[in-house]
Amino acid sequence: MTGGRPLGLVLLEMTLLVLLGPLVTGTIQKLKARLQCRQGAGVLQPYRDLAKLLRKSTVQADTASGFFRSIPVLVLAATIAAGALVPVVRAGPPAFPLGDALMLLGLLALARFLAAVGALDAGGAFGGMGASREMTVAPLVEPVLMMVVFSTAAAAGTTELGTLAAHRGTSWILAWRAADLLGFAAMLVLLPAETGRIPVDNPDTHLELTMLHEGMLLEHSGPGLGCMVLASHTRQIVTLGFVAALFFPVGLADGASAIGLLLGAGAFAAKVLALATYLGLVESSYGKLRFFRLPQYLAIGFVCALAALALRIL
Amino acid sequence: MSAAETVHTIIDDLGALLLFTMILIVIASQISRAIYAVAAQSLFIAIAGGVLAMFTGNVDLWVIAGVTLAVKAIMLPWVLHWVVRRMNVRREVEPVIPDAATIVLAVAVVVMSFDLSTSLGTVRQAITGNALPVGIALTVLGVLVMATRKTALTQMVGLFASENGIFFTAMAVTQGMPLIIEIGVSLDVILAALVMTILVLRVRSTVDADIADLDRLRG
Numbered sequence: 261m262t263g264g265r266p267l268g269l270v271l272l273e274m275t276l277l278v279l280l281g282p283l284v285t286g287t288i289q290k291l292k293a294r295l296q297c298r299q300g301a302g303v304l305q306p307y308r309d310l311a312k313l314l315r316k317s318t319v320q321a322d323t324a325s326g327f328f329r330s331i332p333v334l335v336l337a338a339t340i341a342a343g344a345l346v347p348v349v350r351a352g353p354p355a356f357p358l359g360d361a362l363m364l365l366g367l368l369a370l371a372r373f374l375a376a377v378g379a380l381d382a383g384g385a386f387g388g389m390g391a392s393r394e395m396t397v398a399p400l401v402e403p404v405l406m407m408v409v410f411s412t413a414a415a416a417g418t419t420e421l422g423t424l425a426a427h428r429g430t431s432w433i434l435a436w437r438a439a440d441l442l443g444f445a446a447m448l449v450l451l452p453a454e455t456g457r458i459p460v461d462n463p464d465t466h467l468e469l470t471m472l473h474e475g476m477l478l479e480h481s482g483p484g485l486g487c488m489v490l491a492s493h494t495r496q497i498v499t500l501g502f503v504a505a506l507f508f509p510v511g512l513a514d515g516a517s518a519i520g521l522l523l524g525a526g527a528f529a530a531k532v533l534a535l536a537t538y539l540g541l542v543e544s545s546y547g548k549l550r551f552f553r554l555p556q557y558l559a560i561g562f563v564c565a566l567a568a569l570a571l572r573i574l
Numbered sequence: 575m576s577a578a579e580t581v582h583t584i585i586d587d588l589g590a591l592l593l594f595t596m597i598l599i600v601i602a603s604q605i606s607r608a609i610y611a612v613a614a615q616s617l618f619i620a621i622a623g624g625v626l627a628m629f630t631g632n633v634d635l636w637v638i639a640g641v642t643l644a645v646k647a648i649m650l651p652w653v654l655h656w657v658v659r660r661m662n663v664r665r666e667v668e669p670v671i672p673d674a675a676t677i678v679l680a681v682a683v684v685v686m687s688f689d690l691s692t693s694l695g696t697v698r699q700a701i702t703g704n705a706l707p708v709g710i711a712l713t714v715l716g717v718l719v720m721a722t723r724k725t726a727l728t729q730m731v732g733l734f735a736s737e738n739g740i741f742f743t744a745m746a747v748t749q750g751m752p753l754i755i756e757i758g759v760s761l762d763v764i765l766a767a768l769v770m771t772i773l774v775l776r777v778r779s780t781v782d783a784d785i786a787d788l789d790r791l792r793g
Contacts, residue, residue: 437583438587438589438590439590442594445594556603556673559673559674560597560598560601562677562681563597563600563677563684567590567684568590570688571586571590571704574689574692
């Protein structure tokens with residue numbers, strides 16, 4: 261591996277993630293609509309929603325403090341910063357100190373925390389409910405994600421995602437060891453939780469008590485809500501890119517050649533599309549779990565991740 | 575990569591899948607899901623048998639893999655599904671201790687079985703990949719399922735999972751036991767399944783109770 265990813269490339273990848281985030285959501289929604297025998301909105305609908313939200317004016321609760329207004333921007337910033345850590349088109353470490361997979365998870369956790377604080381600050385009952393539930397699920401998901409990271413990092417000797425991807429190399433399916441299989445299984449279990457989808461959360465509604473993430477958005481409006489929605493789109497694609505970098509970094513370019521980078525971008529699109537299809541299928545074929553059943557569901561991921569670690573270390 | 579290494583890798587990967595199905599069995603809240611998981615587990619064991627047969631050139635292993643596929647991956651799940659339909663139950667799991675405690679115990683079992691087999695050192699070198707710890711974990715987890723569930727059907731699933739663990743260990747350790755023993759084991763399993771099925775249906779039809787209720791002996 262010669263050199264690293266220059267700053268320009270990292271910024272480009274980050275921008276790409278933010279721009280493509282809504283498209284992934286649109287694709288999943290279209291897929292779900294087709295599976296329900298509906299025509300469904302076009303895949304570009306999330307962009308239209310965002311544009312509409314950004315044009316509207318803001319209404320704010322009387323009880324909210326000044327901090328509430330800055331919450332959407334902070335959440336979006338933390339999520340986008342996490343996006344900078346995902347290698348999209350090219351493997352290898354960044355050319356400058358940036359952060360590793362744990363940093364990524366930390367930034368996503370920070371975004372989650374800020375969203376919960378905002379929901380509590382507004383003083384609405386639903387916001388508090390959503391925040392409480394989100395904060396109940398988060399500690400069940402994040403440590404397990406870290407364990408999955410550790411189980412792959414133990415082989416590569418680093419937690420930097422670009423280096424991890426480079427270490428796994430392009431012959432990924434042959435290089436998959438038993439621990440990777442279990443780690444990937446844990447990841448598939450946790451993916452709906454981390455992206456806020458059925459069976460953990462329901463992204464389509466904020467009117468029932470099934471809500472986690474949507475409940476926290478209720479008090480936001482106008483451009484603020486637009487930022488929050490964009491942040492959740494970005495969070496989703498960042499998580500998918502994170503899984504892709506951890507488990508199948510195939511097609512990532514080694515050098516800086518234009519063809520390699522294009523190939524890497526194409527491979528990334530294919531991988532994200534595959535994972536998005538998985539999410540859409542799961543969401544269409546399962547029901548939302550009762551909230552108190554969630555720990556049991558997430559425990560599948562925990563045990564798998566632990567067994568992966570055991571396989572790797574012992 | 576040499577042939578032996580490839581086989582090691584494949585058996586390792588299959589072991590991981592076996593552990594995954596076992597975790598699904600331990601956590602399953604619906605009996606039919608547990609049955610599907612145990613069927614998948616048997617299928618993976620049959621595949622492992624096929625891989626070992628291809629590697630060692632042992633014809634007996636082909637037969638064993640075939641018998642495993644037919645009996646454990648197809649016939650037994652079918653029988654279990656039939657009993658479930660016959661008894662008209664869906665959520666027949668009913669744990670004795672809370673699910674969380676079962677999960678904690680399962681984690682402890684997995685970690686301990688890996689820890690135990692590292693201490694075996696030289697013995698482990700002779701065995702294909704991670705087959706020994708995975709086999710031990712499967713066996714003990716099967717017993718755990720049997721011990722923590724009240725209803726007979728789930729206990730049957732646990733027994734089959736446990737048997738799968740023993741079978742997998744034996745296959746990987748010995749690279750194929752004598753055919754007659756394997757066939758005997760398979761017949762045992764079929765008989766056990768039949769006896770248990772009849773018992774479960776009989777108990778249900780005569781006293782309308784499950785095994786957990788039969789805790790007192792009357793003269």
